[in-house]
Amino acid sequence: MSVSPTPTEPLGNWLLDALPSEEYGRLKPDLESVSFALGDVIYESSAHMDYVYFPTSSHISLLYTMLNGSTAEMGLVGNEGVVGIALFMGGETTPNRAMVQGSGEAFRMKSRPMLDEFKRGGEFQHLLLRYTQALITQISQTAVCNRLHSVEQRLCRWLLMTHDRTHADELQMTQEFISNMLGVRREGVTHAAHNLQDQGLISYVRGRIKILDRKGLEAHVCECYGVVKAEHGRLLGWANRYKH
Amino acid sequence: MSVSPTPTEPLGNWLLDALPSEEYGRLKPDLESVSFALGDVIYESSAHMDYVYFPTSSHISLLYTMLNGSTAEMGLVGNEGVVGIALFMGGETTPNRAMVQGSGEAFRMKSRPMLDEFKRGGEFQHLLLRYTQALITQISQTAVCNRLHSVEQRLCRWLLMTHDRTHADELQMTQEFISNMLGVRREGVTHAAHNLQDQGLISYVRGRIKILDRKGLEAHVCECYGVVKAEHGRLLGWANRYKH
DNA sequence: ACTGGTCTGTGTCTTACCGCACATAAGGTG
C-alpha cells in the first residue's frame, strides 16, 4: 500500500463527490490517496481501525473467517461506498476482515476528522448513513442468497457485483480466491465457472476471467443481484452525483 | 395490535432505558405502548413506515421473501433493540418485512419526533447507531452461518437467540414457522428438532417447544451464536443499563 | 363422538455439494 498527496476532482468516489462544496472543503485537507494491491488486508477482525477508506478504482471485500478457517464474503464495497463504517457507527471495530479484491486507488481519512464532520450532522452524515443502509441491504440479501440459491447463481451474482465495481471486462482472480468469497469448495467454482463458460458467458484462463456476455449473466443470476442494485440506486440517488 | 397510553419506568427496552434523563424526558410524551400478537406484520417490504418500535416483552423477526415465496430470516430484534432503523438511517423503507415472532409489548414512536431527537446528535443517536452496528453483525453472521452450518446447528442458534429474547423456557411456534425462519423445509426442522429432543435438549409438542437444557444447546450450537452475543454485549454495554 | 383442520413423523428418491485423490496444464525461473 502506497500513500501519495493531494487529490484532484472529481475524486471518483460517489460519497465524496456528492458532498456539498462547503463540507467537501472541510474534509479535503484530511484526504490522502492510497494504492492497494490485490489481497491487501485493510482491517483485521476486531482490530483497531485508524482510517476510513473511500475506494475509487479499487474495491474491497468484507469477509468473515470461521474458527475452522473457512471464509465467506458478506459484502463488497467499491467506489459507491466507504470501508470502516464501525468508526462512525460507534463500535470502533467489527468482527470481520476487509480485504482488497480489486487492486487500485482509494482515499483515506483519519478517524478523528471524519468523526468531527460526521457529528456536525450535515450531508456527510446523511450520506454515510444512507450508504450504510444500502450495505445492510447487501449483507441481508447475501444471507438469504447463501441460503436459497445455487453455487452457479451465486457465482453470477458475484461476477456481476464485481464487474460493476471494476469497470473493466477482465477480472483477475483465481477460482481458489472466488471459492473463499462464495464460501464453497474450489472445485465447486471450477464446476460452475465451466458451465458459464460452456454457455459463452465468460472465459476463464488461469486467474483471468473475461466477462463476455453481461446480459447473459444478468439473465442467469438470481433476483438478489437486482434487489441490491435497485436499493443502492434508490438510496444513493445516482442522479445526484458529482454536485461540485 | 392494541394501543394504550403512558408508560411507567423502567420501560424494559434497553435503548430507551439507557437514555439520559434529559433526552428521555423529551421523548417520553411521544411514546405509546402497543401490544403485538404472534404473526402480526409490522412493516411490509418496501412499504412506508410511520413508526419505530422498541420491543419490551415482544420480539420481532426481520424476514426476506423471495419471488418464489420462500423466506428466510436475517435478524431478530428483542428488547435490546429497535425495529425501523431505515427511518433514522435515511432510507425510509427497506426491502424486507418485519413480523412478530414472540407476542408481547413494545413502545412505538412516530417518525418525526424520533428524527428530531436523532438529529440532535446526543446519546439517543449514539445508542441507535451502536445498536444498528450490532444488528449488522447479526445479519452478517447469519449470512455466513447460512452458508457454512447445518440445519441442526442453525436451529440451536435460532432457539438460543429466541430464548434470549423471550425470557421464558416455553416458546410457541410450529415447525412450519421455524422452517420459514431458517429457510429450510418443514421436514428438515422436524428432523433436526427430533435429534435435539433425543438428546434431551428440548421437548416439542405441537407448536410448543420447551428448552430443557440450555447449556446443552450452547454446547451444540455453532460459533455464530457466541460471536453475535459477545458483539451485542460489547456494543450495547450491558453494564450501562438502567441509568435513570 | 364425529369431523375437519392443523401439526408432526416417516419413507423413498433425487440432487447439490463436500472431501479427497490425482491428473493435467500453463507460466515463471534458473
Next chain:
DNA sequence: CACCTTATGTGCGGTAAGACACAGACCAGT
C-alpha cells in the same frame, strides 16, 4: 529447456438436505 509452482479439470464416494407423498396424532368445534 527442465523444473517447479500454481491453477484448473475430473472422477468417485459420501452426506445433507431438497421434493413429494402420506400416515398418524392432536385439537377444536358442532
